[in-house]
Amino acid sequence: xxxxxxxxxxxxxxxxxxxxxxxxxxxxxxxxxxxxxxxxxxxxxxxxxxxxxxxxxxxxxxxxxxxxxxxxxxxxxxxxxxxxxxxxxxxxxxxxxxxxxxxxxxxxxxxxxxxxxxxxxxxxxxxxxxxxxxxxxxxxxxxxxxxxxxxxxxxxxxxxxxxxxxxxxxxxxxxxxxxxxxxxxxxxxxxxxxxxxxxxxxxxxxxxxxxxxxxxxxxxxxxxxxxxxxxxxxxxxxxxxxxxxxxxxxxxxxxxxxxxxxxxxxxxxxxxx
Amino acid sequence: xxxxxxxxxxxxxxxxxxxxxxxxxxxxxxxxxxxxxxxxxxxxxxxxxxxxxxxxxxxxxxxxxxxxxxxxxxxxxxxxxxxxxxxxxxxxxxxxxxxxxxxxxxxxxxxxxxxxxxxxxxxxxxxxxxxxxxxxxxxxxxxxxxxxxxxxxxxxxxxxxxxxxxxxxxxxxxxxxxxxxxxxxxxxxxxxxxxxxxxxxxxxxxxxxxxxxxxxxxxxxxxxxxxxxxxxxxxxxxxxxxxxxxxxxxxxxxxxxxxxxxxxxxxxxxxx
Numbered sequence: 001x002x003x004x005x006x007x008x009x010x011x012x013x014x015x016x017x018x019x020x021x022x023x024x025x026x027x028x029x030x031x032x033x034x035x036x037x038x039x040x041x042x043x044x045x046x047x048x049x050x051x052x053x054x055x056x057x058x059x060x061x062x063x064x065x066x067x068x069x070x071x072x073x074x075x076x077x078x079x080x081x082x083x084x085x086x087x088x089x090x091x092x093x094x095x096x097x098x099x100x101x102x103x104x105x106x107x108x109x110x111x112x113x114x115x116x117x118x119x120x121x122x123x124x125x126x127x128x129x130x131x132x133x134x135x136x137x138x139x140x141x142x143x144x145x146x147x148x149x150x151x152x153x154x155x156x157x158x159x160x161x162x163x164x165x166x167x168x169x170x171x172x173x174x175x176x177x178x179x180x181x182x183x184x185x186x187x188x189x190x191x192x193x194x195x196x197x198x199x200x201x202x203x204x205x206x207x208x209x210x211x212x213x214x215x216x217x218x219x220x221x222x223x224x225x226x227x228x229x230x231x232x233x234x235x236x237x238x239x240x241x242x243x244x245x246x247x248x249x250x251x252x253x254x255x256x257x258x259x260x261x262x263x264x265x266x267x268x269x270x271x272x273x
Numbered sequence: 274x275x276x277x278x279x280x281x282x283x284x285x286x287x288x289x290x291x292x293x294x295x296x297x298x299x300x301x302x303x304x305x306x307x308x309x310x311x312x313x314x315x316x317x318x319x320x321x322x323x324x325x326x327x328x329x330x331x332x333x334x335x336x337x338x339x340x341x342x343x344x345x346x347x348x349x350x351x352x353x354x355x356x357x358x359x360x361x362x363x364x365x366x367x368x369x370x371x372x373x374x375x376x377x378x379x380x381x382x383x384x385x386x387x388x389x390x391x392x393x394x395x396x397x398x399x400x401x402x403x404x405x406x407x408x409x410x411x412x413x414x415x416x417x418x419x420x421x422x423x424x425x426x427x428x429x430x431x432x433x434x435x436x437x438x439x440x441x442x443x444x445x446x447x448x449x450x451x452x453x454x455x456x457x458x459x460x461x462x463x464x465x466x467x468x469x470x471x472x473x474x475x476x477x478x479x480x481x482x483x484x485x486x487x488x489x490x491x492x493x494x495x496x497x498x499x500x501x502x503x504x505x506x507x508x509x510x511x512x513x514x515x516x517x518x519x520x521x522x523x524x525x526x527x528x529x530x531x532x533x534x535x536x537x538x539x540x541x542x543x544x545x
Contacts, residue, residue: 166376176443177368182395190382
């Protein structure tokens with residue numbers, strides 16, 4: 001830590017009068033983004049790529065603005081958002097529950113861990129048609145798909161987090177005759193929380209994938225359905241518009257979780273205070 | 274802090290022992306089974322420890338000193354003999370006994386005060402008396418200004434002070450310490466040695482102190498138990514009849530050097 005800050009100061013001094021390191025990197029990122037967006041705009045216009053395959057950026061922006069003003073859009077948007085949220089919450093709870101059970105009862109872990117790993121080895125997207133057959137064309141099949149993809153990172157991270165509690169901490173709790181429950185919520189759970197939260201963030205991304213894949217395979221509404229529909233209609237500008245909205249949902253949720261993470265696990269960055 | 278009972282302040286060691294020892298080991302032994310073969314971690318130990326005594330266990334790794342301590346704590350069950358605290362055989366951990374580890378094991382999401390109060394919460398006590406007690410103990414270990422600080426803001430020595438305060442708050446009669454200052458630098462260690470002697474003397478606590486540092490053991494103790502490995506066993510016992518209170522200057526005295534020499538003699542040649 002100390003070394004890093006000394007190095008940073010030294011390199012700043014070398015470029016006296018220049019931008020700080022952080023800002024230089026931000027500037028480089030910004031330049032790359034601008035160049036890419038400019039290429040997106042002008043490559044189709046200059047005929048380098050077909051405007052049907054890759055519509056210019058301005059057309060996509062226009063499509064996005066018109067799309068969000070349509071009455072039908074809100075319906076598709078809320079359907080997918082609901083699928084993602086329910087899938088994410090259920091997946092997180094199930095993953096946390098199973099992960100905790102595996103961590104607390106070694107016997108449960110020994111018996112069921114092979115099944116858990118075996119299940120994870122299956123590319124779960126193959127279940128999508130099956131879930132449509134089982135749960136119908138409605139939201140349920142998409143929620144199930146989201147849950148099935150999302151629960152695993154939470155499960156593994158809960159297990160790993162709870163098992164990484166230092167031996168001395170367990171012995172401390174034993175030495176004061178703490179019950180298993182007390183040890184769990186006073187020591188193990190808070191200790192595991194940062195790791196669990198990393199799994200929760202992954203679960204959100206996976207829930208989005210699950211919901212969209214479910215809609216691709218069979219649905220009559222939702223953003224994934226719209227992407228599929230517009231793709232068939234070769235309205236690629238609208239395809240990109242929906243992708244932008246999906247990216248916004250993912251990024252928004254992620255930043256919300258980041259914020260919650262920082263609030264909840266406040267001790268991680270305690271050094272700076 | 275604690276009221277001083279007469280037997281809490283033993284006179285110079287080596288004289289009349291009180292009738293009832295606070296900690297006792299009777300043939301206390303431990304063998305581990307490692308991949309089929311039996312390994313003796315500790316050969317039968319017989320030992321009586323007086324109330325208020327400060328006793329250290331020194332020896333190289335594998336001499337069974339930590340094993341001994343863990344059995345007295347009830348964290349490890351013996352394979353032979355028994356450990357007794359206040360005349361009762363140890364079967365499980367007890368609140369009469371506090372255990373301090375080499376790492377402070379503080380909970381980083383809790384402030385100093387919240388860490389110190391953690392055992393009280395486990396015991397179901399949240400009253401004002403216990404909070405006042407915690408405050409006064411934090412004061413006593415020299416962390417009065419850090420009640421609301423988080424562990425990461427504290428140095429290693431300060432973190433071990435918090436760990437000590439956490440134990441003192443629930444007023445155990447016996448304090449077991451497993452190389453608690455092993456990770457500290459020499460200057461911090463000396464400061465901690467002085468503080469530990471002062472605090473435990475004032476509270477009349479019996480201390481069983483495990484260390485591989487001979488100087489530290491001789492400096493603080495009434496008695497030093499010397500242990501050797503393969504198999505782990507007690508090889509000798511040295512009474513430290515140095516006057517109290519002890520100051521750092523004591524380490525330059527010939528009597529001190531003689532005692533160090535005596536301990537080293539029992540440990541045998543070739544040891545540090």
